[in-house]
Amino acid sequence: MPETQRTFVMVKPDGVARRLVGEVVRRIEAKGYAIVEMRMLTIGTDLAEHHYAEHVDKPFFSELVSFITSGPVVAMVVEGTGAVAGMRKIMGATNPLEAGPGSIRGDYATVITENIVHGSDSPQSAAREVDLFFG
Numbered sequence: 001m002p003e004t005q006r007t008f009v010m011v012k013p014d015g016v017a018r019r020l021v022g023e024v025v026r027r028i029e030a031k032g033y034a035i036v037e038m039r040m041l042t043i044g045t046d047l048a049e050h051h052y053a054e055h056v057d058k059p060f061f062s063e064l065v066s067f068i069t070s071g072p073v074v075a076m077v078v079e080g081t082g083a084v085a086g087m088r089k090i091m092g093a094t095n096p097l098e099a100g101p102g103s104i105r106g107d108y109a110t111v112i113t114e115n116i117v118h119g120s121d122s123p124q125s126a127a128r129e130v131d132l133f134f135g
Helices: 013-017 021-030 045-051 061-068 083-091 104-108 123-134
Strands: 004-011 034-041 073-081 117-119
Touching (some): 004 021, 004 083, 004 123, 013 073, 021 073, 021 083, 021 104, 034 123, 045 061, 045 123, 073 083, 073 123, 083 117
Antiparallel strands (some): 004 073, 004 117
């Protein structure tokens, strides 16, 4: 049986601007996960660069940083059985064109750069991201 985990989930600036925070929270809670911490903030450049550190050498790094700092986000710590993989399923594929219907990205996003939500891709990333935003 999968273990109880904590993972990091963020509604990105496009999701906040489109007033989809409530829908994202509804889907998390409807699945049975608990939101144990949540806050709205505007990410500064330093935090954004640390958050996306694994992409620093990629050509899209500056675009990622620019977008994530462009407006408020809602950061959450989500807890539950198999939360990392479960939240990835709820969010759908990173590329909304590959995300299935019923997923957040499949239902609400159209381009990869503005895909509504971010979620940790592993327990290790979750621990690092939770510490970055809530540590």
